[in-house]
Amino acid sequence: MGKGRRVMQLDDRKKQVLHAIVDDYVSTNEPVGSKALIERYDFRVSSATLRNEMAELEKLGYIEKPHTSAGRIPSDRGYREYVDSLMTVDQLSPEEQLAIQANIDESVDEVTDLIKNATQTLSKQTGFVSLAMSPRLRKSFLTQLKILMIEPGKALVVMVLSAGVVKDKVVRIPNFITDEQMFKISSAVEKHLTGKPLDEITLVTVETSVTDTEIPNPLLKQVLYEAYTAIKQADELNIYLEGEHRMLELPDFASLGRARELLGTLSDSSMVAGYVNEMQGCAEEKGQEDTYMIRIGQEIALEGLEDCSFITATYNLSDSVSGNIGIIGPKRMEYSKVISQIDFVKKTLNEKIKKLK
Amino acid sequence: MGKGRRVMQLDDRKKQVLHAIVDDYVSTNEPVGSKALIERYDFRVSSATLRNEMAELEKLGYIEKPHTSAGRIPSDRGYREYVDSLMTVDQLSPEEQLAIQANIDESVDEVTDLIKNATQTLSKQTGFVSLAMSPRLRKSFLTQLKILMIEPGKALVVMVLSAGVVKDKVVRIPNFITDEQMFKISSAVEKHLTGKPLDEITLVTVETSVTDTEIPNPLLKQVLYEAYTAIKQADELNIYLEGEHRMLELPDFASLGRARELLGTLSDSSMVAGYVNEMQGCAEEKGQEDTYMIRIGQEIALEGLEDCSFITATYNLSDSVSGNIGIIGPKRMEYSKVISQIDFVKKTLNEKIKKLK
DNA sequence: GTTTAGCACTCGAAGAGTAGGAGTGCTAAT
DNA sequence: ATTAGCACTCCTACTCTTCGAGTGCTAAAC
Numbered sequence: 001m002g003k004g005r006r007v008m009q010l011d012d013r014k015k016q017v018l019h020a021i022v023d024d025y026v027s028t029n030e031p032v033g034s035k036a037l038i039e040r041y042d043f044r045v046s047s048a049t050l051r052n053e054m055a056e057l058e059k060l061g062y063i064e065k066p067h068t069s070a071g072r073i074p075s076d077r078g079y080r081e082y083v084d085s086l087m088t089v090d091q092l093s094p095e096e097q098l099a100i101q102a103n104i105d106e107s108v109d110e111v112t113d114l115i116k117n118a119t120q121t122l123s124k125q126t127g128f129v130s131l132a133m134s135p136r137l138r139k140s141f142l143t144q145l146k147i148l149m150i151e152p153g154k155a156l157v158v159m160v161l162s163a164g165v166v167k168d169k170v171v172r173i174p175n176f177i178t179d180e181q182m183f184k185i186s187s188a189v190e191k192h193l194t195g196k197p198l199d200e201i202t203l204v205t206v207e208t209s210v211t212d213t214e215i216p217n218p219l220l221k222q223v224l225y226e227a228y229t230a231i232k233q234a235d236e237l238n239i240y241l242e243g244e245h246r247m248l249e250l251p252d253f254a255s256l257g258r259a260r261e262l263l264g265t266l267s268d269s270s271m272v273a274g275y276v277n278e279m280q281g282c283a284e285e286k287g288q289e290d291t292y293m294i295r296i297g298q299e300i301a302l303e304g305l306e307d308c309s310f311i312t313a314t315y316n317l318s319d320s321v322s323g324n325i326g327i328i329g330p331k332r333m334e335y336s337k338v339i340s341q342i343d344f345v346k347k348t349l350n351e352k353i354k355k356l357k
Numbered sequence: 358m359g360k361g362r363r364v365m366q367l368d369d370r371k372k373q374v375l376h377a378i379v380d381d382y383v384s385t386n387e388p389v390g391s392k393a394l395i396e397r398y399d400f401r402v403s404s405a406t407l408r409n410e411m412a413e414l415e416k417l418g419y420i421e422k423p424h425t426s427a428g429r430i431p432s433d434r435g436y437r438e439y440v441d442s443l444m445t446v447d448q449l450s451p452e453e454q455l456a457i458q459a460n461i462d463e464s465v466d467e468v469t470d471l472i473k474n475a476t477q478t479l480s481k482q483t484g485f486v487s488l489a490m491s492p493r494l495r496k497s498f499l500t501q502l503k504i505l506m507i508e509p510g511k512a513l514v515v516m517v518l519s520a521g522v523v524k525d526k527v528v529r530i531p532n533f534i535t536d537e538q539m540f541k542i543s544s545a546v547e548k549h550l551t552g553k554p555l556d557e558i559t560l561v562t563v564e565t566s567v568t569d570t571e572i573p574n575p576l577l578k579q580v581l582y583e584a585y586t587a588i589k590q591a592d593e594l595n596i597y598l599e600g601e602h603r604m605l606e607l608p609d610f611a612s613l614g615r616a617r618e619l620l621g622t623l624s625d626s627s628m629v630a631g632y633v634n635e636m637q638g639c640a641e642e643k644g645q646e647d648t649y650m651i652r653i654g655q656e657i658a659l660e661g662l663e664d665c666s667f668i669t670a671t672y673n674l675s676d677s678v679s680g681n682i683g684i685i686g687p688k689r690m691e692y693s694k695v696i697s698q699i700d701f702v703k704k705t706l707n708e709k710i711k712k713l714k
Numbered sequence: 715g716t717t718t719a720g721c722a723c724t725c726g727a728a729g730a731g732t733a734g735g736a737g738t739g740c741t742a743a744t
Numbered sequence: 745a746t747t748a749g750c751a752c753t754c755c756t757a758c759t760c761t762t763c764g765a766g767t768g769c770t771a772a773a774c
Contacts, residue, residue, distance in 0.1 A: 031736095031737090033736065033737050033738085034737075034738085035736075035737075036736090036737095045746070045747085046746070046747050046748080047747090048746070048747050048748070048749090049745080049746055049747070051737090051738070051739075052739095052745095052746085054738095055738090055739075065737095065738085066755095067753090067754065067755070068737085068738075068752095068753055068754060068755095069735095069736070069737050069738060069752085069753045069754045069755070070736080070737065070738090070754085070755075071736080071737065071738095072737095109526065109527045109528055109529060110526075110527045143508070144505075144507065146505065148501075148503065148515065150501065150517050150523060151500070151517070151521070154521075156515065156517075156523055158505065158513065158515065158525075160507050160508070160513075164508070164511075166507060166513055166525075166527055168515075168523075168525060169466065169467075170466045170467045170523055171466055172466060243624070244601065244602075244620070244624070245601075245617070245620035245621050245623070245624045248613060248616060248617040248620060248621075249617065254613060256605060256611060256613065256616075259605060259613075259616075260602070260605040260606065263601070263602035263605060264602050264605075266602070267600070267601070267602045388765095388766090390765065390766050390767085391766075391767085392765075392766075393765090393766095402717070402718085403717070403718050403719080404718090405717070405718050405719070405720095406716085406717055406718070408766090408767070408768075409716095409717085409768095411767095412767090412768075422766095422767090423726095424724090424725065424726070425723095425724055425725060425726095425766090425767075426723085426724045426725045426726075426764095426765070426766050426767060427725080427726075427765080427766065427767090428765080428766065428767095
């Protein structure tokens, strides 16, 4: 009666009850009833009291009933409250830490492989789908750019970026450009672009980089255009998804329909990539770059993922260059466990990236 | 009685019956009974006669009963007979041809992308999982090899192969090698290896390619070793799988268990790659390079694919360099349709590869 | 000898009915 | 505010039954 309406704060006991409901449902996959709650957690009250509390929690939208005479399951909002203020994230056991460290193989030469490794490990450890976004390279700058002739009409643009990443692209060029001409162009472009962040490089920047007048203009223009597309392509987002088949092992997706929708959506990886990127954008606006992004159930704006949760963390290639790594699992998951797993994988990944340099 | 026992040849009517059973089962997904057969195909005999024929076909192992009082379904052997001698493969309709051609986008610069495109198209058209093996490059030879310094301790080995493929690998090198030293090494190695097929290049070949004595031997040896690993890596097989989620749409995999096994196996792509490569090896031994490889049900030596069929064709990058493209679908598929689809995709891919050069 | 009609039998799929039980909300007493 | 008690709900699992498609076999017909 005397309580505020708009920003209803849960009292301590309600929090306890919600906490217990989430824990129980996550571990048993059964709607939890007042009786089960009394039996498994030591509330000093009767089941009737709990029933009242649960009725209120339901009215407030934290839990819901699958049908009239069943126990309660957490709603999206319930999970959200759990994640935001109820759970405690503790460290992984030494064995788990070891398993992860052993699994992320550092005997690779490219960051990309390291990231893939970390992603595979994450999926294996959690049993869910894991994903990694390639580093967002727009803030990184060119340290080298070479255009190599491959054969008449084809050249390879090789770019080395400040984050230590190497990108390249085969491009088509006019047939009759000579090696020397190409070398000149390559040097001029490199000289002009070195040190520039990718997102500041426009077609104009590239076109104005060569002042040599010996090369016929149309030829030059085409080469420069191709170089530009190569640079833009280096900046493109890639996503790497791993462990889709593991979703079929989960009771949450035992109904073919759900599984189908889920895998269908995940198969369009560019869509997922776009979404993750958007999420990242939101987080950055709010200045939450270093923390986790957690989306639960309906909060995910992707069809087919209504029963999933999405958790990602940020790894760093360098100060200004980062990507995301995380998982997509069922809403009904051990959030604190999974978060610490992601956290540890992220940390391990960051360390091994540093070592690689 | 008077017939041969060992190589039992089916008489015409038995062939007709088997043909009809396969067709019917493929289109309805219901075990086929004698009555259904009479109704839908015009056999000029009674159902009783067909029952006798079917009993014999069963005794010979071409068809089988899911349970005592059900119709018959083709056995692996039945499908095999159907594929080998009963079906006729006809051309795709112009619309289908167009759909495929339109889908394989040729506005890409690298063969790899073209192959990916073709694979995606194939999955979309058939509704099954499609796959492509990267070209087997061992027979192709180096036309260029450059080692570029990226930063102290890191270099990029770029290889251009006769098939028009570009491969590269970042390798670690001793910190204190200078640009000039590296340039010398790179040129010497390139000169020595150009024109050699990949499978003839050994560590020794690479090590003996530099005769320059100015570079301290341990340094040189390390660089050459890394170059060698890069070359070997270029020769590695890659597989590209597409459309796994489509398998969940098929009634054949409606039981979660089957689907799980299947996707589980497919998730280990290197295993699938190994198997396809082995198949290709067998086909080459028998001199069947240019035709299709078809494996049905138990013929596939991969766990979880007992209810699948595997069909691949060969695409060519150049005379001696080829890879495979094909599908994995349920045993119960329209073989002739699928084969013509694969065939047409393969042809289209081959043409577009030529254009790309 | 091959084909066919007839028939008894098998066995899975589908539906109806039933019992059980976990859980709820409400009321009245503590 | 808490709790015991109770009537009520409704899902789950199980059994029982029916239905029908399909089979193999036998004996007659061609």
